[in-house]
Amino acid sequence: MAGPEWIDETLSAELPLLRDRGEGQHLEFMERYPDNGHELSREIAAFASSNPGNILIGVADDGSLAGLEDVDTAEGRDRLCRRIEGVCSGNVRPAITPVIKFAKEDEAVVLAIEVPRGGQPVYYSRNTPYVRHLSRSRPAEPHEVIERVGEWLARNPLAPAADEAGSRFLSNLAATLIEVLIYGGELEQRNVNPWLDLVRTQLGRAGQELRRLASEDSAVEKGLDDRLRSIAEKLDAAASHRLVMGGDSWKTLAGYVSDAIAEASRLKAEHIDSVPLADQARRDSNDMIRRSARELSDLDRRAEAIASDGRVEELQEEASRIGQLLLTTSHYQIPEHDEDFVAQLREIGTGLHLIETQRLYMDGGQSMRRIVGRVHDLNTKLQTLLSVD
Known part of the structure; x- marks a missing residue:
């Protein structure tokens, strides 16, 4: 029997397997929503710094079901989601946008926070950088921060003059378009969860970043604002598309992604590839x-x-x-x-x-x-x- 509309059926079916797998590099359990926001923000910051991950609230450390209270009503769920949104935009720096889902096993409701790998090199909670290492989140060592910043700079070679708005714009645009090409190009190989959700989350995050870039003066001056929003709309559609049984639904999703890749490729060829590297x-x-x-x-x-x-x-x-x-x-x-x-x-x-x-x-x-x-x-x-x- 199908559950209520606010329950994610795919996640619900996978929940027993996730609980059995146990905590690890991509998975964290919390028995209840923490009273202290830092307990949650450090886990989110660690995943954003290191790799995509899921935080399951309502699952004990040993993998047993605990469930959540006060989520049977829309008001209760909205209140919980707003608290998470506040943590992600207020406690975590830079801010990060996760995907929030509810799952149900037996009569227990579990909340899943799907955290994408962020676009910035390191993420902080209470001014402390965090990374994920196996089954725990811990403060990053100074050399780890340096390594991540170095890797980020190497992935953004169009930013030798970080004090110039145009260089920053092109650098961020290049990184985002390349993320679309990488994850969008792997859609077929990642067509099962949790990897499909990862692709859609990353593409959704890229769409948000393109919308932000479209509002910058450099985008308007170059006449790119409408093109960036056009790609973002296709990425938004891919991230929010509700998959149902049957090939047509998958073709629709693949079509959104294919169109976004085509536009991203053209934009990259015209405005990124034409800029010689220093x-x-x-x-x-x-x-x-x-x-x-x-x-x-x-x-x-x-x-x-x-x-x-x-x-x-x-x-x-x-x-x-x-x-x-x-x-x-x-x-x-x-x-x-x-x-x-x-x-x-x-x-x-x-x-x-x-x-x-x-x-x-x-x-x-x-x-x-x-x-x-x-x-x-x-x-x-x-x-x-x-x-x-």
Whole structure:
């Protein structure tokens, strides 16, 4: 029997599996809504700094159902959602926009906060930067903040003059358009949850950022404001589209995403690719590729030990992070790399980025070995590509 309209049926069906999986790099449990807003804001900031994640409120630390009270009425649910919105816009800095859903198992209602990986390098709660590490959120070490800022700068090589509004605008526009191209391009490979929800959340966040950029003077001066809003409308439609049984619903969603990718590609070609990178930005981008290759080589060396120690999720997360760096870098125009190099780099980056979607099964370790093998194969391809470059 179907539940009330405000219950997300897909999330409800997945809830027992999520509870059984336990807390980890992408999942946090809270037995009840915390009295102290900082308890929630630090978890949100940690996910926004590190990787997309879900916070399930109404689930105890051991995975047992606790449920929420005062959510049977629209007023009660709205009150709870407003508290979360206040935490995300007031306690978390920079502000972050999550997706809020309700699920039901037996008679217990659980609230899920889906936090996207934010567009900024680090997120704070009470002026403290937080990161996610396995099953806990903790204050970031100074070197971790420096590393994240360095990675962010390398992904935004159009921003050598951060004091100029035009440079900031182009840098933020490039990063957002590339996010649309990366996640939109992976829609088919991420067509099951939680990865489908991740894609839609990231695309929705990108749409919000494009609307913000459309209001800037630089967008109006360049005549881009209407085009940015047009892409944002398609991304909004993709993020909010209600999937139902049948192929037509999926085709509608895919159509929104395809149209957004096409417009984003044209805009990037006209206004991003035509801007030559500064010499330092080119050096930083090449250094990012080399550093990512060294990190992947080290991960490959440790992969089997990590997996055997029961930390496959950590292996997948690290591989995916390296893949996203390579993917993002491949979308910038670096003159010393030809089209074949870029195509191979993008293929390797996509393969690594999607490793996080590979599922583990009770199959005697075969699925675990496939993940380890995939990391090894992609590392071999990257080292070979760089050796002949």
